[in-house]
Amino acid sequence: GENVEQHPSTLSVQEGDSAVIKCTYSDSASNYFPWYKQELGKRPQLIIDIRSNVGEKKDQRIAVTLNKTAKHFSLHITETQPEDSAVYFCAASMTGYALNFGKGTSLLVTP
Amino acid sequence: EAGVAQSPRYKIIEKRQSVAFWCNPISGHATLYWYQQILGQGPKLLIQFQNNGVVDDSQLPKDRFSAERLKGVDSTLKIQPAKLEDSAVYLCASSLGRTGRVTEAFFGQGTRLTVV
Numbered sequence: 001g002e003n004v005e006q007h008p009s010t011l012s013v014q015e016g017d018s019a020v021i022k023c024t025y026s027d028s029a030s031n032y033f034p035w036y037k038q039e040l041g042k043r044p045q046l047i048i049d050i051r052s053n054v055g056e057k058k059d060q061r062i063a064v065t066l067n068k069t070a071k072h073f074s075l076h077i078t079e080t081q082p083e084d085s086a087v088y089f090c091a092a093s094m095t096g097y098a099l100n101f102g103k104g105t106s107l108l109v110t111p
Numbered sequence: 112e113a114g115v116a117q118s119p120r121y122k123i124i125e126k127r128q129s130v131a132f133w134c135n136p137i138s139g140h141a142t143l144y145w146y147q148q149i150l151g152q153g154p155k156l157l158i159q160f161q162n163n164g165v166v167d168d169s170q171l172p173k174d175r176f177s178a179e180r181l182k183g184v185d186s187t188l189k190i191q192p193a194k195l196e197d198s199a200v201y202l203c204a205s206s207l208g209r210t211g212r213v214t215e216a217f218f219g220q221g222t223r224l225t226v227v
Contacts, residue, residue: 001169006153032213043202043218044154051213089153095213098144098167101153 002027004092006102013080013109021105023090024072030092033066033073034099038087048075080109113137115219117203123225129191132222136184136205143180144216145188146202154202160186161208193226
């Protein structure tokens with residue numbers, strides 16, 4: 001089955017700096033790569049996703065890049081703010097199947 | 112649009128007891144998932160339904176876990192008997208499940224289970 005590796009497990013940045021989280025996946029058939037943000041005690045919420053026919057996608061301060069050849073994708077958050085502090089999960093799936101999640105990255109943005 | 116509803120929010124049981132969780136997906140969503148999230152880890156799929164049929168239950172510990180989705184809407188997940196290692200948050204999620212296209216999965220608030 002699909003195996004998703006995520007790094008780093010913890011990340012601490014100063015407010016205003018950029019944060020980058022990286023994931024790799026094992027199944028070349030995977031074609032959908034979402035990123036979820038989970039605040040303490042709350043549900044995971046989708047923040048951005050990318051499909052395999054696209055190499056990059058941006059939404060305001062958040063961007064995701066995908067390298068299908070290398071089977072890795074990354075989340076980039078620019079101009080970080082304290083409210084960006086949360087656990088971020090990457091996931092991978094193929095059409096018709098469930099998401100396989102990474103182990104998560106705990107991001108702390110300090111003022 | 113109403114979100115994915117789950118109940119109860121919290122449950123504490125003793126080991127070897129049984130417990131059941133309920134999920135009501137977003138209206139019109141054909142696909143329903145149950146995930147187990149152990150503290151400090153990512154969600155792990157237990158079972159995926161498409162309407163009322165099972166798509167994937169390969170990671171469901173079938174000797175103690177069972178799930179059903181009667182009439183293709185609500186779903187229940189049961190654990191009997193519970194073990195200490197079942198302590199986790201049980202997340203239900205749903206998606207439109209359009210044929211030929213992966214669609215966004217929406218998560219419920221989860222049920223936090225503590226087995227003592």
